[in-house]
Amino acid sequence: MSDATAPDLFSELDRLQRHMSSLFGGFPTSLRSTRVGTFPQINVGSTEDSVEIVAFAPGLDTNKLDVSVDKGLLTIAGERATGYEPPQEGARQYAQERFSGTFRRVIELPQQADPDKVQAKYVDGCLLISVEKRETSKPRSVTVQ
Known part of the structure; x- marks a missing residue:
């Protein structure tokens, strides 16, 4: 395949993916294919000792935030207030990009x-979640006899 056709192929695949997503209501099939506007946005990574999740969620009241783990699924749920005064009576709103209301994200x-070893803390608008790895899954050295 020549270099000239590669960008066209990728743009065509992207168009096809958007079309398929719209046909099925935009439901995500993995973390990599979440709908536009999903809240909170997240990063997931790992170290040798843990799985690290960062949920970008400014403006949350930690009393209205729930993090739970059940059957291998980590759930982040809560509520985010508007955080501003409503427009004056009779004012028209043309766009609203900031999410407010209840939310729920589930991560496999x-x-x-x-x-059993999950820690969560909320710092500077980010929910930081660390899930330790099982001892049996951590790398270990084997002595050769």
């Missing part, structure tokens, strides 16, 4: 994650 954890 890898099998090596230990659901």
Whole structure:
């Protein structure tokens, strides 16, 4: 395949993916294919010892935030207030990009994650979640006899 046709192929695949997504209501099939505007946006990564999740969620009241793990699924749920005064009576709103209301994100954890060892903290508008890996899944050295 020549270099000249590669961009056209990728743009055609992107168009096809958007079309298929619209046909099925835009429901995501994985973290990589979430709908536009999904809240909170997240990053998921791992170290040798843990699975690290960062949910970008400014303006949350931690008393209205729930993080739970059940059957290998990590759920982040809560509510986000508008955080501003409503427009004056008779004013028209042309666009609203800031999400407010209830939300729920579900993340499938890898099998090596230990659901009994989860820590979560909220710092500077980010929910930081760390799930330790099971001891049996961590790399270890084997002595050759």
